[in-house]
Amino acid sequence: MARPSATPPVHAKLGYKAADDLLLHLPIHYEDETRLSRIADLAPGRSALLEGVVERAEVLYRPRRQLLVSLREAGTEAPFHFRMLNFYPNQLAQLRPGVRLRLYGDLRPGFFGAEMIHPRWRMVAEHAPLAGALTPVYPTVAGLAQARIRKAVEAVLATADLDETLPDPLRARLGLPGFADALRRLHAPGPEDDVAGLERRSHPAWRRMKFDELLAQQLSLRLYAGQRRRRQAPVLAEAGLAERLLANLPFPLTGAQSRVLAEIRADLARPYPMHRLLQGDVGSGKTCVAALAALVAVGSGRQTAVMAPTEILAEQLYLKFREWLVPLGIEVVWLAAALKGKARQASLAALADGRAAVAVGTHALFQDEVAFRDLALAIVDEQHRFGVEQRLALRAKGADAAVVPHLLMMSATPIPRSLAMSYFADLDVSVIDALPPGRKPIATRVVGEAKRAEVVARLRDYCAAGAQAYWVCPLVEESEKLDLKAAIDAHAELAAELPELRVGLVHGRLKADQKAAVMAEFKAGGLDILVATTVIEVGVDVANASLMVIEHAERMGLAQLHQLRGRVGRGGRESTCLLLYAEPLSETARRRLRIVKDSQDGFAIAREDLALRGPGEFLGARQSGAPLLRFADLEADLDLLEAARSAAERLLHDDAAAARRHLARWLPHGFDWLHA
Numbered sequence: 221m222a223r224p225s226a227t228p229p230v231h232a233k234l235g236y237k238a239a240d241d242l243l244l245h246l247p248i249h250y251e252d253e254t255r256l257s258r259i260a261d262l263a264p265g266r267s268a269l270l271e272g273v274v275e276r277a278e279v280l281y282r283p284r285r286q287l288l289v290s291l292r293e294a295g296t297e298a299p300f301h302f303r304m305l306n307f308y309p310n311q312l313a314q315l316r317p318g319v320r321l322r323l324y325g326d327l328r329p330g331f332f333g334a335e336m337i338h339p340r341w342r343m344v345a346e347h348a349p350l351a352g353a354l355t356p357v358y359p360t361v362a363g364l365a366q367a368r369i370r371k372a373v374e375a376v377l378a379t380a381d382l383d384e385t386l387p388d389p390l391r392a393r394l395g396l397p398g399f400a401d402a403l404r405r406l407h408a409p410g411p412e413d414d415v416a417g418l419e420r421r422s423h424p425a426w427r428r429m430k431f432d433e434l435l436a437q438q439l440s441l442r443l444y445a446g447q448r449r450r451r452q453a454p455v456l457a458e459a460g461l462a463e464r465l466l467a468n469l470p471f472p473l474t475g476a477q478s479r480v481l482a483e484i485r486a487d488l489a490r491p492y493p494m495h496r497l498l499q500g501d502v503g504s505g506k507t508c509v510a511a512l513a514a515l516v517a518v519g520s521g522r523q524t525a526v527m528a529p530t531e532i533l534a535e536q537l538y539l540k541f542r543e544w545l546v547p548l549g550i551e552v553v554w555l556a557a558a559l560k561g562k563a564r565q566a567s568l569a570a571l572a573d574g575r576a577a578v579a580v581g582t583h584a585l586f587q588d589e590v591a592f593r594d595l596a597l598a599i600v601d602e603q604h605r606f607g608v609e610q611r612l613a614l615r616a617k618g619a620d621a622a623v624v625p626h627l628l629m630m631s632a633t634p635i636p637r638s639l640a641m642s643y644f645a646d647l648d649v650s651v652i653d654a655l656p657p658g659r660k661p662i663a664t665r666v667v668g669e670a671k672r673a674e675v676v677a678r679l680r681d682y683c684a685a686g687a688q689a690y691w692v693c694p695l696v697e698e699s700e701k702l703d704l705k706a707a708i709d710a711h712a713e714l715a716a717e718l719p720e721l722r723v724g725l726v727h728g729r730l731k732a733d734q735k736a737a738v739m740a741e742f743k744a745g746g747l748d749i750l751v752a753t754t755v756i757e758v759g760v761d762v763a764n765a766s767l768m769v770i771e772h773a774e775r776m777g778l779a780q781l782h783q784l785r786g787r788v789g790r791g792g793r794e795s796t797c798l799l800l801y802a803e804p805l806s807e808t809a810r811r812r813l814r815i816v817k818d819s820q821d822g823f824a825i826a827r828e829d830l831a832l833r834g835p836g837e838f839l840g841a842r843q844s845g846a847p848l849l850r851f852a853d854l855e856a857d858l859d860l861l862e863a864a865r866s867a868a869e870r871l872l873h874d875d876a877a878a879a880r881r882h883l884a885r886w887l888p889h890g891f892d893w894l895h896a
């Protein structure tokens with residue numbers, strides 16, 4: 221009977237667009253049916269193929285209903301058994317005495333001696349031939365049998381075009397097998413192949429796949445870079461205003477800041493859009509460099525938009541930009557969702573007619589009703605927290621659709637080089653790798669919650685000596701409500717325990733002006749202690765705050781702890797950060813906290829965090845919903861990534877047609893998320 225036409229084909233069931241996509245649907249492991257094992261030679265726990273003749277098959281009812289089959293291997297005395305806990309009556313009927321079976325499964329010690337539970341079995345004739353290749357086991361979905369996937373993959377392998385896209389010398393240099401060869405080996409390795417290497421993904425055939433994937437990514441990044449260079453952006457080269465701010469600043473730029481500013485200025489002076497990530501550890505002076513960049517745009521008679529993912533961060537940027545730009549006679553407007561009525565209309569009007577040269581705000585900046593007269597530069601802070609569409613929307617705000625604004629992204633989450641190289645579409649990266657002089661290291665302690673009373677006593681002494689402190693409440697990932705409750709409770713407790721001190725509270729649910737009022741009060745010294753949810757993570761700048769207590773530090777990411785801690789240590793005082801943890805603390809959790817305690821280097825901490833949590837945390841990959849890479853692992857395969865990077869350049873130059881074929885194979889349906 222024909223299968224109903226509604227049944228989707230195998231590739232669709234697995235989530236692929238085309239049957240050819242199955243070529244790269246690679247096995248997760250293999251079953252070896254190329255040789256028969258003898259039960260006497262097998263250690264328990266190993267999977268193997270056995271053969272035997274059925275002696276008896278009976279249904280037992282204790283301890284539960286099951287089918288027990290006894291078989292005898294040729295030349296042995298004792299029978300062995302297999303059990304089926306689910307079976308059909310016709311299976312029972314097939315298992316007549318004298319029937320010869322081959323079984324594949326795990327052998328384990330059982331009540332009657334060695335046995336298999338739920339092996340795969342089939343009836344065979346005597347001396348039936350063995351499989352010529354290992355049997356691949358593929359990732360699958362519910363209701364899709366391995367046999368169907370195997371068949372579909374075999375069909376595609378037989379018909380698809382497996383031509384070689386890499387030049388021979390390159391393959392030889394990297395020790396990589398040919399594409400067709402590698403693919404056949406992965407889908408159907410022979411008995412002589414290194415199966416362990418295939419399963420561990422270290423086999424040359426696997427390395428070939430990983431290299432190809434990375435190469436495709438690098439090629440697409442390069443093509444994208446080429447496209448960008450063909451787009452038009454305003455040339456911004458008037459530095460007079462920036463020079464005036466430099467003269468006004470109470471400090472000289474650090475060497476690192478000057479170098480990075482020069483890189484940005486060179487980009488802005490080009491007629492195609494900048495696409496640059498400005499990285500620097502917390503407090504390294506990124507915002508200051510960004511403000512100078514904005515002034516280059518403003519000096520050229522154009523507008524700048526500055527955007528942060530949360531209102532509190534945006535407000536901090538707004539305050540800094542005002543402090544630096546307003547004395548130069550520049551109008552800076554504020555725009556966030558909470559801004560309503562007349563104030564909102566005034567901001568919108570000032571942007572539309574160009575009176576305001578700079579707008580600072582949140583996501584509200586890229587709503588449809590926001591029109592710039594002449595947007596030339598978009599600065600996006602902590603960009604990895606924005607979704608791809610949001611970033612694109614801001615870029616589309618240039619007044620003339622043919623002219624694209626320059627894009628400067630800032631991040632205090634240091635992104636390891638391998639990630640930056642691989643994930644971001646053609647991204648130039650500038651790193652501020654030194655802190656301004658005079659910063660003191662922050663003494664960090666890891667303290668059990670049982671010592672909370674001592675911590676509170678310490679807080680009292682600190683504040684009595686004129687210092688200010690943050691008390692940061694746990695992050696409860698899934699629930700803003702719980703976050704809020706924790707902060708409100710901590711605030712009430714501290715206020716009761718320390719009646720002589722002024723304790724303030726700030727959290728994400730406060731209205732923008734309320735938040736701003738609390739922050740301003742803390743900054744002005746009107747509060748001794750600020751209880752906060754993690755909203756203060758980045759960008760908050762209060763020089764007199766020199767103690768930070770972080771509750772439930774064990775729940776937070778390492779990079780996040782480091783960023784939080786960076787809120788102190790900004791003034792002349794010795795600063796301290798206490799990481800409070802709740803018992804019991806696992807060994808891993810203890811190790812993680814120790815990493816933050818022992819290092820002040822954001823990059824080193826980020827590397828550890830990457831190893832522990834995976835790249836999604838850095839890159840907002842969750843927002844994009846697309847996996848970063850299917851096969852290659854950015855940390856483990858760094859050598860391949862480097863090789864792919866240089867090979868991409870060569871291939872485009874030497875054999876553009878091969879490069880195109882390579883891309884068509886690996887990214888047949890585009891990869892747009894990568895290009896944002």
Ligand SMILES: Nc1ncnc2c1ncn2[C@@H]1O[C@H](COP(=O)(O)OP(=O)(O)OP(=O)(O)O)[C@@H](O)[C@H]1O
Pocket residue numbers: 471472473474477500501502503504505506507508509540632656657758759760761786
């Ligand atoms: N070269 C410098 N010398 C001394 N102080 C500086 C220098 N550059 C910036 N600062 C000061 O250091 C503090 C942090 O600078 P800025 O806000 O630019 O850093 P950031 O990297 O954006 O920090 P954050 O991690 O807080 O976002 C600010 O108070 C700023 O005035």
